[in-house]
Amino acid sequence: MEITLHNTQSGQRERFEPLVPGEVSVYVCGPTVYDLQHIGNGRPAVIFDVLVRLLRLAYAKVTYVRNITDVDDKINAAALESGESIAAHTARYAAKYLEDVAELGVLPPDVEPRATGHIEPIIAMIAKLIDIGHAYEAEGHVLFHVPSDPLYGTLSKRSLEDMRDGARVEVAPYKKDPKDFVLWKPSTPELPGWDSPWGRGRPGWHIECSAMIRTHLGPVIDIHGGGSDLAFPHHENESAQSRCVNGGTPSVRYWLHNGMLTFGGAKMAKSVGNVVTIRDLLDRHGGEALRYALLSGHYRQELQWEESLTHAERSLDTLYQALRDTDDGGNDTAASYSTAGADTFPEDVLDALCADLNTPRALAAMHALAADLHRAEDDDSVRALRTALLAGGWLLGILTKSPQEHFQGMAQDATVERMIEERNAARAARDFARADEIRDDLAARGIQLEDTSDGTRWRRT
RNA sequence: GGCUGGAUGGCAGAGUGGUUAUGCAGCGGACUGCAACUCCGUUCACGCCGGUUCGAUUCCGACUCCAGCCUCCA
Numbered sequence: 001m002e003i004t005l006h007n008t009q010s011g012q013r014e015r016f017e018p019l020v021p022g023e024v025s026v027y028v029c030g031p032t033v034y035d036l037q038h039i040g041n042g043r044p045a046v047i048f049d050v051l052v053r054l055l056r057l058a059y060a061k062v063t064y065v066r067n068i069t070d071v072d073d074k075i076n077a078a079a080l081e082s083g084e085s086i087a088a089h090t091a092r093y094a095a096k097y098l099e100d101v102a103e104l105g106v107l108p109p110d111v112e113p114r115a116t117g118h119i120e121p122i123i124a125m126i127a128k129l130i131d132i133g134h135a136y137e138a139e140g141h142v143l144f145h146v147p148s149d150p151l152y153g154t155l156s157k158r159s160l161e162d163m164r165d166g167a168r169v170e171v172a173p174y175k176k177d178p179k180d181f182v183l184w185k186p187s188t189p190e191l192p193g194w195d196s197p198w199g200r201g202r203p204g205w206h207i208e209c210s211a212m213i214r215t216h217l218g219p220v221i222d223i224h225g226g227g228s229d230l231a232f233p234h235h236e237n238e239s240a241q242s243r244c245v246n247g248g249t250p251s252v253r254y255w256l257h258n259g260m261l262t263f264g265g266a267k268m269a270k271s272v273g274n275v276v277t278i279r280d281l282l283d284r285h286g287g288e289a290l291r292y293a294l295l296s297g298h299y300r301q302e303l304q305w306e307e308s309l310t311h312a313e314r315s316l317d318t319l320y321q322a323l324r325d326t327d328d329g330g331n332d333t334a335a336s337y338s339t340a341g342a343d344t345f346p347e348d349v350l351d352a353l354c355a356d357l358n359t360p361r362a363l364a365a366m367h368a369l370a371a372d373l374h375r376a377e378d379d380d381s382v383r384a385l386r387t388a389l390l391a392g393g394w395l396l397g398i399l400t401k402s403p404q405e406h407f408q409g410m411a412q413d414a415t416v417e418r419m420i421e422e423r424n425a426a427r428a429a430r431d432f433a434r435a436d437e438i439r440d441d442l443a444a445r446g447i448q449l450e451d452t453s454d455g456t457r458w459r460r461t
Numbered sequence: 462g463g464c465u466g467g468a469u470g471g472c473a474g475a476g477u478g479g480u481u482a483u484g485c486a487g488c489g490g491a492c493u494g495c496a497a498c499u500c501c502g503u504u505c506a507c508g509c510c511g512g513u514u515c516g517a518u519u520c521c522g523a524c525u526c527c528a529g530c531c532u533c534c535a
Contacts, residue, residue, distance in 0.1 A: 011465090031535070044535045074533070156530075162463045163531060205533085227535030228465085234534090259466080260529060269534060296484080297474060302466080302528060304473070311473060311485045318484080321498065352475095360475050364483035374499060432494055439496075450498045457498090 001058045001342060003354045005223075006300060008231060008255040009155055013356055018222045019253060023061040025217040026052060027252075029209060029226035029234070030112070032069040033093035034078040038275035039290065039305060040227075040261035040268040041097075042104050046291055046397070047258050047299040047357070048225045049106040053395050054353045057342045065216050066109040067209060068094050070116050071192055071202055086192055100278040103287035104294075105397040111216050115208040119194045122203045122211040125245055126183045126196075134244045138174035140186035140199050146179040149240045155255060156232035181237050183207050206237040210251070219246050220253065228257040228300075229267075259297075263305045276305070288398055288406075289313045295359040295396060315363075316398065316406075322370035322389065324403035326382050334393030334400045349392035359396065366392050407459035416447055420456050423449075 003016040018024045028048045031041050048066070055062045070090040079089040094114075102108075115122075126142050129135035134148045146152050146160070153159055163179060171178040182204035187193030193200040203211075213221055219242075226235065235255065242251035260267045263274045281290055293312035297303035337344060348365035352358045369392065373385040393399030423438040439449050448461045 029535070032533085037535085041535050047535095072533090156464080158464050158531070225535095228529065229534055231465090232530060233532090258535070260535075262528070265528080267529065267534090271534075293473095300466085301474085306473075314486090315484050325499075358475075360473095360483075364475070367483060371500090427494080430494075436495070443497095448497060451493070451496080452498075459498090 001350065001354060003054065003058060004356055005254055005256060006356050008235075008257050009250075009252075011157070014254070016222075016254060018059065019220060022059055024055050024059045024063070024223065025221040026055070026062065026064045026223045026225070027209070027213050027217060027221055028064075028066045028109075028224070029230055030066045030068050031097055032072050032074060033090050033097055034072065034075040035093060035270075036277040036279055037097050037100055038268055038270070038277050039281055039294075040263075040275070042101060042278050042290070043261055043294050043299075043303070044225060044227055044258050045101040045106045046104055046294045047359075048256075049397060050295070050353065050359060050395065051223075051225070051256075051357055052107070052109075053397065054350075054357070057345065057350075057395070063111070063217060064109040065111040065113065065212070067212050068097070068112060068114050069205070069208065070094065070114045071208075072205065076191055096279070100282070103282055104278070104291050105287060105400060107397075113212045113216060115203065115212070116192070118208065118211050118215060119203070121215045122207050123184075123194075123196050125207060125211050125214065125241070126203075128245050129183065129241060132244065134241070135183055136176065137198050138176075140201065141172075141174060141182055142184040142198055143175060143180040144183055144237065144241055145176055146181070146240070147177050149244060151243065152179075152240050153236065155239050156236045158232065181206065181233065183241070206234055207241060209234075210238050210242045210245075213242070213251065214245075220249060220251055222252075223254045223256060224252040225256040225258070228259055231255075231257055256299075258299045259302045261303050261305050268305060281309075285309050285313070288400070289316055291397060292316050292363075295363060295398075298360055299357055315367075319366060319370050319389070319393075319399060320401075320403045320406045322373040323386065323399065324407065326373055326376070326386055327403060328382075328386075331402065332386075332390060333402055334390045334398065337387075337391040337394040340391055340394070344387065345391045345395060346388040349395060353395060362392070362396060366396070409460060416442065416458055420449065420458065424456060 004013050005016045006013045026048070028044060031037050052062060052064045075086060075090055079086040082089060126135060129144065130137065130142065135142055135144050160179065184196060184198055184201050184203060186199055186201045193202055239250070239252065243249065262268060263276065266272050266274060268275055289309050289312045292315060293309055296312065346365065346369060348368065349362045352361035352365055366389065369385055369389045373382065373389060376382045376385055390399055419438050419442060423435045426434040426438065442449060446461050447458050450457050
């Protein structure tokens with residue numbers, strides 16, 4: 001199984017090979033938890049969840065770390081406004097984030113580190129950067145000196161001159177160079193702070209990821225993922241400081257960046273005001289439909305979020321319908337294939353995912369399997385195709401429910417069953433007017449009937 | 462202004478130097494008491510202008526437009 005991935009560092013698609021044969025380390029930038037997360041924040045969670053599922057098939061050991069940023073100026077402001085303590089505020093929104101992405105079918109990472117739990121390694125890294133001449137202290141701040149790193153800018157492909165042109169930030173007077181960024185900054189008594197060689201303060205944004213990566217995965221990792229909006233300055237800075245601490249060895253071998261979700265022609269972002277929270281969407285749609293919608297575009301492309309999720313819901317119905325029509329009474333779902341061997345998984349789905357995580361092509365392959373399953377006539381073919389479809393579903397994180405649950409929900413509905421019986425009695429008596437009346441009545445209540453050779457079944461619409 | 466990426470059928474969205482993406486929707490047919498589900502068939506396409514080529518949606522160049530980043534941001 002050969003996996004190719006587009007590496008932002010090289011700007012090209014490369015064959016993936018882990019540093020240590022058979023072992024893969026993955027780090028993904030998680031959210032800053034000061035508010036509810038919107039569906040755009042859900043995209044990397046889902047994308048990299050699929051990547052990790054794929055990697056686990058190909059490699060014996062995969063360690064996946066996704067952080068939670070719980071110290072940040074926005075958090076401080078939000079907590080102040082809500083009147084609760086900063087710790088309580090972040091704990092609340094971190095919990096909500098984890099619930100949200102769980103609903104999207106995202107498996108928990110192996111480690112979910114928080115910035116506030118890693119102050120020691122952060123301070124150690126900063127001290128090292130000062131030691132080796134890449135950082136300096138000024139007025140209680142510690143800053144990374146960008147001109148000290150000749151490779152700065154190579155990840156996000158911009159020269160120092162380009163940035164000077166675009167500089168719109170107010171330059172703090174204590175900076176040696178306008179591009180220098182903060183590693184450590186002083187805190188006032190009411191703000192979160194930790195003692196350090198440079199006084200009581202808190203870490204800058206970028207250093208936390210570098211320190212957490214180093215702590216949990218070591219000085220060099222295989223894959224680092226995140227949104228394309230993080231490439232600069234966050235990842236550029238992270239890359240610079242970690243590389244310098246490593247004595248010149250890059251800390252990340254493959255940089256992966258997902259494209260932005262757009263809504264109404266612009267990037268979905270709080271500052272634009274066009275966000276839809278995951279929680280809000282979950283009130284009206286299944287998490288699985290949201291996941292399908294997120295996977296329907298290639299991760300590197302921009303994806304247009306639509307008001308209506310009908311496309312995703314109908315598409316998902318088609319896949320479930322194939323399973324429903326061939327249901328043999330067993331209880332297997334995609335979840336049954338979580339530990340299956342690589343040869344269990346359908347080749348077309350696997351190939352698509354191995355090609356830089358081409359989820360739209362993988363979904364097309366799923367639909368091809370569903371169509372084949374519908375057409376299959378002998379039991380062996382049906383069994384093989386069901387297995388293939390469900391196994392593919394596991395990789396993509398869909399088809400995790402029984403068709404019954406998907407179409408009818410968990411609740412029993414005795415009234416519906418009774419009305420179906422009554423309608424079938426009318427049909428037997430060729431009283432079609434009465435039969436249609438019952439069917440219309442059910443339709444008005446969101447119940448769609450399907451008469452099959454095995455009897456009448458129903459689904460919620 | 463600089464850098465990056467894009468422009469594909471009604472909508473979403475892959476891919477390819479010559480051959481069906483796929484899904485949703487539409488249309489015709491089969492099945493059905495009629496529907497629904499499903500199956501079969503089918504309409505609709507590659508921003509614009511040049512170039513390379515036997516042949517370009519696919520490669521090259523110009524242009525137009527769009528998005529992202531350059532500030533917190535998934």
